[in-house]
Amino acid sequence: MKHYAYYIDSPTEEVHEAECPNMPAANKINLGTHATAVKAVKAAISKGYTNANGCDHCCSGAHKK
Ligand SMILES: [Zn+2]
Numbered sequence: 001m002k003h004y005a006y007y008i009d010s011p012t013e014e015v016h017e018a019e020c021p022n023m024p025a026a027n028k029i030n031l032g033t034h035a036t037a038v039k040a041v042k043a044a045i046s047k048g049y050t051n052a053n054g055c056d057h058c059c060s061g062a063h064k065k
Contacts, residue, residue, distance in 0.1 A: 003033040006040035006059075013051045015041050020058035037062035 005018040007028040015037065016023045031047070034040040037059035044052035054062025 003035055004040075005033050006031040006037070006043075008044045008049055008052060010049075013044070013049045013053060014055050015044055015052055015059055015062065016055045017058040020055060022055055022057050 006015055007018065007023060008015050008031055009024045010027040010029050012024075015031065016028075017037070029047075031040050031043050034043060037054045038061055040059070041052045041054055041062045053064050054060065056063040
């Protein structure tokens with residue numbers, strides 16, 4: 001399975017794949033590489049981003065809101 005690098009937009013706690021066009025230019029925190037967006041969101045939560053949510057463009061499988 002291919003792993004992608006994920007980032008979280010720190011002010012909004014939205015998680016993006018590295019190649020997402022909606023990736024913010026600033027305030028992004030590297031979450032490392034994960035097999036799925038759901039795992040990336042869980043990793044973000046474990047880092048203290050308790051409202052972490054997948055971007056509806058690139059991480060629809062992890063988009064909750
Ligand atoms: Zn995105």
